[in-house]
Amino acid sequence: MKITYTGRQVELLPAQLKKLEAQFSKIGKLLDGKRECEAHVILSLERHLHQAEATVNYFNHQLAGLGSSSDMFTAIHSAAEKLEKQALKARTKWRDTKRTPRKEVEPAEPEAAAEPEPEAEAETVPAHRVYHVNHHHKRKPMTLDEALMAMEKDRDYLVYRDAETDRVSVLVRRRDGDFDLVEG
16 A cells, blocks of 8 residues: 655654554555555644544545544554544445345255154244345336246246336236236
8 A cells, every 4th residue: 555644744753654554554455455555644733632634545435534632643543443444344335235145055954764743743834935126236127028028937927117107017927827917
């Protein structure tokens, strides 16, 4: 990570610069491991209060950490800690939106050698599965003909946005092979 320091009435010692380089390199690894990020640190002194402001541009988002203390080094560390928290939050948000959920694989049940007891059969209730429609995928609106073509032989229903009315519609396959259309 490339760090630019701007000191207003303040200068840093080389030993302090090395410690800060290590802390900002950790933030750089959090943001982008291979890409070179730039950080800008502004140091100022007002009366007996040292203030530090650190900013980093991360995928067109500006992360900023502000810290103030009577000690300059403590102010810089608090600004870097706040910047690190923002970097973690931005990174996890970016990572979670890019992931798609995995399909669940049901484990194979071991075959029972003996017959189950009648009490055990009464206690087991068949589990109902709930299928969620992912609203995060950008889908273009469809006409009724396009929805009919999109229905596959093994698919029993299709939820789509109607192109003419811009409302959500559900196309359901009946047992006799015909279709029911539910308009919202």
